[in-house]
Amino acid sequence: MGGYGRFIAKRSINMIIVLFATLVLTVSLLGPTMDKILTDAIKFNVVEEITQKELQFSTLEERQTFIDNRVKDQITTFGLDEPWYAPKRFTNTVLKVMVLDLGKSNYLTSDSGSSNVRDIILEKLPKTVLLFTTATVIVTMIGLYLGAFVANRAGSIWDRLNSSFAVFSGSFPIWWVGMLMIFGFAFTYQIFPPHSTPQTSPSDPMYVFDLLYHMTLPLITMTLVGFGSWAFMVRYFVVGVLSEDYISAKRTIGIPEKRIVYSHALKNAAPPIITVIALSLASSFGGAITVEAVFGWPGLGRLFYDAIGFLDIPIIIGLTYVSTVVFIITVFVTDLMYAYFDPRVKVA
């Protein structure tokens, strides 16, 4: 047990180092842009304030000095007089984000009007989770059965067809297939909407159906592109299990072939398959950016894309951090589970 405890400790430290490094990298990359945007915003606000309060100045110089002083004051109050890499500001930003205090966005707001980055992310998160979890579930179901099916017939025409389809479908960019699907099923046959943002308001009782209707096309696209490589992967693991001695033993004692493949072999191939499912779900944010950009699905990927367009730095930092956290925690948990079930991992 001491070995397992040390393993957990080592992995935890590792995880924190990775999180910290990601955050430092993101903040350092975006720091200069963030400062420039904030300073510009302050200047804009000061000029706005003058016009609103209708302040009168005798000369242009006087007006300019007033503006300069106001801007300087505000820059000091916001702490922008120090550059972003000043130790105090830098640690402040990093520590705040680390505990998920993501601050306020510059431009974008949530649908309910909040400009708190955490609110915005929490509002969009369910949409991405809904789309990608559903897609993963469908793809996994098809993949498991198809994979086990062809694994039992390794080398047959079905197996070769499946392998070629896996290689083939893996070569297509998913966002391009999305465009083709829009062309096919929103233009040629007008079955689905080309733009996946539901039109009804969330309070409407029909909202759920509208959402599901708008979700269908992205879902079909992701399934089409995904299931081939899934089946291929499942086949790989199942074929590995099928060549083990204990399976041959089961065959000799007369357990039906169907039962061996779909029950025993699949069960024994489960740990690596579950790991892959977990990792692909955890890293779906990257894919979400392009898929949601094509279909206009209102999730996190779309939010990131919009935030890049507006250079809304707090949202960009927040999203990057959150997606890293999700990914790293998943890796951590799957590592622990693996180590628990398979003690060889700890040694290696």
Place this chain on the structure above:
Amino acid sequence: MTATNAKVLSRYEIARHFRRSKSGLAGVAIILGLIGMSIYSTVAIPLESYRHWNSPNFWIDYPRSAAPSWVNIGLGPKIPEHTILHMKDATISSIEEGQLRAVVHSYALNFNYDYYPSDFMLLYSARYGSTQPVLQVNVVRPDGQDFMIYFASLPSSQQERNEFSARVFSTDRAIAENLRDYEGIFSYKQDSSRPEIMIFAEAQENKILKGQYVIRETFYLFDSQDSIEDSGIILGGKVYGLMGTDELRRDLAVGILWGAPIALFIGFTVSIAAVLIGLIYGVFAGYKGKHTDEGLMRVSDVFYSLPALPILIILSVTIGRSIFLITGFLVIFGWVSMAKVSRSLALQLKNMQYVEAAKLMGQSDTKIIFRHIIPQLLPLTFATIAIAVPGAILGEASLSFLGLGDPSIPTWGQILHDANSSSAASRGLWWWIAPPGIMIAITGLAFVLIGNALDSILNPRSRKI
């Protein structure tokens, strides 16, 4: 994946096995095709057309969102093809009467389509002094009718003998006025303000007059030093070229062709650089072991856990988006998996007797790594390079698709970005969407086929199962 397997096969044997792999050879064939495309595009397409990819003025003569011209093959109605004719396509004759010269450029045009052209344009470019030349344009129709559609002097030039270029549009009032004289020829009501219809319509029945048209541009020059630099006619159609054009009138064939060398460049550079870095990094970590290994692996863990696309996007927004920078960014995320694999192989190889012997003989670590360990991993390295290429191409394409690619050159991803932002899919402009994606997929597929073929030669286990 084991080193012992990689070691058994000699280079000759790998080549022999590879020649027997159909999919591997198919991959090689596709890549040779792409290289051929790249050579063709650098030789045959003027370099300026790719430099001007994003300047709208360069493409002004081309049609907007025209389908490829081969859609006319088949039994359906024929859609007029966008035709651009210049002086080199004309038969030129010239008559001289003392000071006066008449230069005639005649263009023969076969019009056998089932729709009227959308418009037409007459171009000219002349060099003249204070006396302006006169331009007369006649259209001789297949039924023998001769319509004089334009007769006017060119604009006066202020300076001595400068070159003056202009274009007369079919909507020009002068054309409509000239055509009014011919309205009587038609047995039904014709509208002279729509010359693109009136010129191409039959006299007896309201339908298209098919056959050969001759458009004669006659320039009357009054000074012996005046000259005609260019003339031409553009007949506006709905189909153009091999690939059609996009919303901004750009010839998609140029973009698709130029995308090939760029994609190959990105794919090769990124995968070779990333895999070599990963190889050396991993072997070094595995060979040195202990704290070096631990430290280096922690660093690679950081890179493994970074969300690639978001960070790539941030990098291209904050640092820059030239093609070379993007190549570098992709390398940053590409080397980690190779580092992990080569480390575990180095862990096995460093205990081999010949490595221990080299160590005992006092060879330096660098020498052992580069002379004794890395050569053993070269076959695996080549397979990994091939498998890594599609990822690099897809990475660049995704960035470009999000509008964050190099703006100065056409890439397949960028063409798709433009298509998506003009909602080409929901407007049915399939020729704008299909080819770039197919090219991305085919290129990726070729390398995957080669990589898989190499992999199954090196790992007989995966071949067997």
